[in-house]
Amino acid sequence: MAWELEPMNELLLHFSDYNGARATMNFWLENTETDPGAGGAAAIAAGAQGMSDDALTSVEILRHATWDEEVTPTDGPYARPSNKMNITFRATDGTKTTMQVPGPNETILAADHISIDLADAAVIAFVDYTIENILSSEGAALTGVQRGVRRIPPRLKKQ
Amino acid sequence: MAGTTRVTVEILFLYTLHGKFTFFVSSDVVSPTDPIILGYITVLEAITRGKAIHIEISLSQATISSATSGATYISEDKAFMRFRDEFGVGHNYKVPGPKTTVFLTNHEDVDTSLAAVIAFNAAVNTYAKGRGGNDITTFIKGYRKENRKMLKGGRAT
Numbered sequence: 001m002a003w004e005l006e007p008m009n010e011l012l013l014h015f016s017d018y019n020g021a022r023a024t025m026n027f028w029l030e031n032t033e034t035d036p037g038a039g040g041a042a043a044i045a046a047g048a049q050g051m052s053d054d055a056l057t058s059v060e061i062l063r064h065a066t067w068d069e070e071v072t073p074t075d076g077p078y079a080r081p082s083n084k085m086n087i088t089f090r091a092t093d094g095t096k097t098t099m100q101v102p103g104p105n106e107t108i109l110a111a112d113h114i115s116i117d118l119a120d121a122a123v124i125a126f127v128d129y130t131i132e133n134i135l136s137s138e139g140a141a142l143t144g145v146q147r148g149v150r151r152i153p154p155r156l157k158k159q
Numbered sequence: 160m161a162g163t164t165r166v167t168v169e170i171l172f173l174y175t176l177h178g179k180f181t182f183f184v185s186s187d188v189v190s191p192t193d194p195i196i197l198g199y200i201t202v203l204e205a206i207t208r209g210k211a212i213h214i215e216i217s218l219s220q221a222t223i224s225s226a227t228s229g230a231t232y233i234s235e236d237k238a239f240m241r242f243r244d245e246f247g248v249g250h251n252y253k254v255p256g257p258k259t260t261v262f263l264t265n266h267e268d269v270d271t272s273l274a275a276v277i278a279f280n281a282a283v284n285t286y287a288k289g290r291g292g293n294d295i296t297t298f299i300k301g302y303r304k305e306n307r308k309m310l311k312g313g314r315a316t
Contacts, residue, residue, distance in 0.1 A: 003192045003214065007292050015234060015255045018226040023234035023255030028288045034189040036220040040286030045222075047279035051238060053230035054256035061218040065191035071210035073173040079208035081170070081178025102170055102178030103208045122205040129202045133195050135183045139162035 001069040009033055010062040011041050015054035023054065029061070036061050079103050082153040085116060089130060091140035099130065104150060116148025123148075164188045165217040166196055170209035178209055191216045231259050232303075238262075238269055239304040242283060244293040252283065253304065262303055269301030276301070 011027040025048060029040045036042075036059040049056045073079065085104035089097045110117045117123060131142050163183040170178045180203060184195055191214040200211045238257035242250045254261075263270050270276060280298040287295045 003197065005190070005192060008288055008290055016226060017233040017256045018228045018230060019233060021234040025252060025254065027252070027283075027286075028290050029286060030288065030292075033286075034218060036218055040282070043282040043286055044279075047275075047282035048254050049224065050275035051254045051258060051261050051279050052256045053227035053232065053258050054234055055224040055226040056222050057224070058219055058221045060220075063189070063191050063216045063218070065214045067210075067212045071171055071212055073171055073209045075173050076208045079173050081172055081176050081209070085206070099180075099182065101180060101203065101207055103172050105206055105208050108206045122202070126202045126206050129199055130182075133184065133199065135163050135185060137163060137165075137183050139183070139185075 001067070003065045004068045005031060006064040006066065007031060010064070011036075011044065012060040012062065013045055013048055013056060014058045014060065015052065016057050017054045022057075031063065034061060034063070073103075076103075076106050078106055078150070080153075084151040085148060086151050087116060087127075087130075087148040088146040089136075089142040090144050090146055091136040091138075091142050093136070093138065093140040095136055095138065095140065096146065097136040097142060099134075100151075109150060114150050116150075118145065118148070162186055165219070166191070167215045167217075168196075168200060168203070168211050169213035169215075170207065171212045172209045177212075180207075186218075188216070189218060226256070227258075230256060232257050235305070237304045238301055240269070240279070240283075240301045241299040242280075242287075242295045243297045243299055244289050245296050246293055248289060248293060249299075250287070250289060250295055252287075254279070257303065267303050269303075271298070271301070 008028040009031045011029050013025040015023045033040050041059055045059045081102035085101040087099045108120050108123050127145050164186050166182055168180045234255045237253035238261055240252045
């Protein structure tokens with residue numbers, strides 16, 4: 001059992017016309033192509049831009065890996081993706097980054113079943129790993145947890 | 160390249176519903192099986208009831224360019240470019256907002272002698288593949304295709 005890298009990478013070219021209407025082209029490339037600004041991605045992007053009056057706004061390469069074996073999710077009171085644990089981190093640039101964990105395990109909740117239990121070993125491991133390795137969308141390092149709250153699925157709010 | 164790599168992990172839950180978890184890592188990470196990503200999935204699976212089944216990473220680069228103001232053809236208009244792979248399977252690519260010069264004087268068929276068209280076809284034939292890895296080998300034909308939405312019921316309101 002292992003993660004299998006898909007044989008091809010997906011290349012997306014994002015265009016916008018002078019009215020702001022967007023369009024996307026889709027190609028497949030060898031999975032060794034990892035730089036959107038070089039190699040086949042750049043050549044195809046330049047070729048498409050040469051034919052178009054639209055502006056090429058960005059070049060994106062998507063790479064995929066798939067787990068090669070059947071998995072066994074477990075049951076619990078919040079074992080659905082509509083249940084979320086929103087864990088908010090502070091970043092070094094002063095912004096906030098919220099990690100939205102779907103289907104949280106109930107063992108990470110405090111006694112109120114709403115707040116996250118920051119003393120739980122699994123939560124400590126998740127928080128420590130996040131701070132050490134994960135960035136905000138702007139690339140800022142994360143410095144600490146601000147709060148963690150279980151979000152109730154919207155359709156259940158008026159029960 | 161962007162300063163970060165966006166990672167989206169698809170998670171399977173017991174009742175066959177899929178959830179997604181998205182995060183950002185350094186742009187040095189260019190493989191979905193990078194140890195940083197797999198390590199994060201391990202600690203993530205310890206706090207959720209689901210199991211990760213798919214990883215997608217996005218490597219993106221913004222480009223600086225401007226659309227031609229008042230151009231005849233816009234994003235809804237396409238130069239429909241048809242190719243064939245090494246096994247004879249067809250692959251179509253739709254170039255949005257084609258330049259008027261790309262077409263012959265009938266305004267319909269792509270001018271295959273134009274340098275820009277030759278460059279595009281060469282790039283596709285050299286680098287593009289089918290999803291399973293088939294080589295795209297041959298340009299077949301190109302023509303203009305309108306993709307504009309019809310007016311509802313043809314009524315002027």
